[in-house]
Amino acid sequence: MKTFSTLLALSLAITTATVSLPSTAQTPAPITASDDQLIKQTLRQIGLATPVRTITPTGIGELLMVTLTTGESLLITPDARYVINATAEPNPSTIHAIDPAIMSDKPTGTPIDEDHKIALLANMNALPLVTPDTVFFHTSIKGLLWAVAQNGTPFLVSADARYVIGGDISVIANGKLGGLDTAFETAKNRHTLATLDHTSLTIYPAKDERAVVYVATDINCPYCKILHKNIPNLTAKGITVKVIGYPVYDESPEPMRQIWCERDNAKRAKLLDLAMKGVKAGNQCGNDDNHLSSNIAKVRPLAIIATPAVYGENGELFEGNVANDELVKFLMAK
Numbered sequence: 273m274k275t276f277s278t279l280l281a282l283s284l285a286i287t288t289a290t291v292s293l294p295s296t297a298q299t300p301a302p303i304t305a306s307d308d309q310l311i312k313q314t315l316r317q318i319g320l321a322t323p324v325r326t327i328t329p330t331g332i333g334e335l336l337m338v339t340l341t342t343g344e345s346l347l348i349t350p351d352a353r354y355v356i357n358a359t360a361e362p363n364p365s366t367i368h369a370i371d372p373a374i375m376s377d378k379p380t381g382t383p384i385d386e387d388h389k390i391a392l393l394a395n396m397n398a399l400p401l402v403t404p405d406t407v408f409f410h411t412s413i414k415g416l417l418w419a420v421a422q423n424g425t426p427f428l429v430s431a432d433a434r435y436v437i438g439g440d441i442s443v444i445a446n447g448k449l450g451g452l453d454t455a456f457e458t459a460k461n462r463h464t465l466a467t468l469d470h471t472s473l474t475i476y477p478a479k480d481e482r483a484v485v486y487v488a489t490d491i492n493c494p495y496c497k498i499l500h501k502n503i504p505n506l507t508a509k510g511i512t513v514k515v516i517g518y519p520v521y522d523e524s525p526e527p528m529r530q531i532w533c534e535r536d537n538a539k540r541a542k543l544l545d546l547a548m549k550g551v552k553a554g555n556q557c558g559n560d561d562n563h564l565s566s567n568i569a570k571v572r573p574l575a576i577i578a579t580p581a582v583y584g585e586n587g588e589l590f591e592g593n594v595a596n597d598e599l600v601k602f603l604m605a606k
Contacts, residue, residue: 301329302329303327303328303329303336303350304350307327307336307350307351308327310350310351310352311324311327311336311338311348311350311352312324312327313352314352314444314447315338315348315352317447317448318444318447318448318449319449320340322340322341322342322344323340323341324338324339324340324341325339325340325341326338326339327339330347330360330435331430331434331435332360332415332416332430332434332435333413333414333415333416333430333431334349334350334413334414334415335347335348335349335356335360335413335415335416336348336349336350337359337360345359346358346359347359347360347437347439349413352444353443353444353445354412354413354441354442354443354444354453355441355442355444355449356428356437356439356440356441356442357439357440357442358428358437358438358439359437360430360435360436360437361435361436361437361438362434362435363395363396363398363399363429363433363434363435363436364398364399365395365396365397365398365399365433366395366397366398367395367432367433367434368391368394368395369432370388370391370392370395370431370432370433371391374387374388374391375388375415375431375432377410377414377415378410379410379459380410380411380412380453380455380456380459381409381410381411381455381456381457381458381459381460381461381462381463381587382409382410382459382463383407383408383409383410383463384408384409384410384417388408388431389408391433392408392417392429392433393406395432395433395434396429396433399421399436401421401422401423401425402419402421402422403422405422405569405572406419406420406421406422407419407420407464407572407573408429409456409460409463409573411428411441411453411456412441412453412455412456413441415430415431415432416428416429416430416431416437416441417429417430417431418441418456418460420572420573420575424572424575425438426440426575428441440452441453441456454588457587457589458586458587458588458589459587460573460587461573461574461583461587461588461589462585462586462587463587464570464571464573464574464587465486465571465583465585465587467570468486468514468516468567468570468571469566469567469570470514471535472517472532472563472564472566472567473514473515473516473567474514474515474517474531474532474537474540474541474544475512475513475514475515475537475541476503476506476507476512476513476514476515476541477507477512478506478507478508478509478510478511478512479507479508479510480510481510481511481512482509482510482511482604483510483511483512483584483585483603483604484511484512484514484584484585485506485511485512485513485514485582485583485584485585485590485599485603486514486515486516486582486583486584486585487499487513487514487515487516487580487581487582487583488516488518488571488574488576488579488580488581488582489515489516489517489518489579489580490518490519490520490521490524490528490579490580491519491524491527491528491531491544491547491548492521492523492524493520493521493579493580495579495580495594496548496579496580497548498594498595499580499582499594499595500544500545500548501548501595502594502595502596502599505597505600506599506600509597509600511599511600511603515544516567516568516571517531517532517563517564517567517568518564518568518571518576518579518581519564520578520579525564527547527552527553528547528564529557529562529563529564530543530552530553530554530555530556530557531543531544531547531553531556532562532563532564533556533557533558533561533563534553534556535563543556580594582594582599584602584603590602590603
């Protein structure tokens with residue numbers, strides 16, 4: 273797995289800076305014998321055959337580093353519930369102490385407070401892909417935040433900005449590695465969707481609304497076209513469809529910009545319907561306005577990698593068949 277620093281360097285080199293850890297940083301408590309035993313037992317249960325050499329505190333909340341006899345390492349919580357297949361790297365920026373009062377923990381998937389964000393950004397000046405537009409969220413691990421860089425790369429950072437981690441948080445449950453932390457992902461997505469500019473969504477209202485679905489779409493995406501054909505069926509069954517213009521194909525940005533320059537929702541919906549059938553919209557803009565860009569920036573925390581990206585109003589990602597009633601069942605079950 274590539275480290276966060278390596279990912280940043282792919283597009284813009286990091287300025288070398290001396291790490292100056294805050295004098296208020298506390299020495300983490302040593303690992304207990306019971307935690308040591310639990311972690312080793314859990315790692316064996318999920319299929320890790322390589323013996324553990326050491327388990328040591330990281331200084332990031334209660335997060336621990338497990339070093340294997342091969343020299344490889346991973347991060348894990350003392351209760352062995354959350355694991356990260358990566359290591360913590362010192363932030364190369366000059367670090368200033370952050371008041372613990374503004375680093376208070378909040379529910380997973382919740383954006384951090386503005387004061388905390390300002391303090392974090394002041395500690396990240398050597399990370400050029402971290403900008404004022406970067407959004408930070410609390411994770412299920414105390415003292416650890418999730419964010420996404422300007423180029424779309426998600427990363428983890430300690431609440432005091434001293435360390436960055438280029439990995440994902442996975443959940444261990446019932447002796448099995450269960451994949452990403454869905455509680456975090458759903459909450460993060462829900463908060464992100466709530467920030468969208470509805471005047472720049474193309475909305476297909478339900479006749480008798482029972483649920484809402486958000487769809488990030490591209491007019492040249494084959495599966496987007498399939499889902500779009502299903503919209504009348506969805507609205508007839510009480511589902512309001514809110515479309516996020518999200519061009520991913522090289523030929524899509526300009527024709528989609530023209531569609532979204534139409535400010536009347538009903539007319540824009542008709543233009544989008546035609547575009548999904550291969551009929552390009554005429555010149556709607558008349559200037560350089562881009563009504564797609566605001567929501568594209570706002571949905572960066574969704575970490576969309578392909579279209580259509582479909583989300584329930586509660587933030588849960590739909591990964592089923594978009595051509596039948598599977599989506600209806602998914603939404604109505606919530």
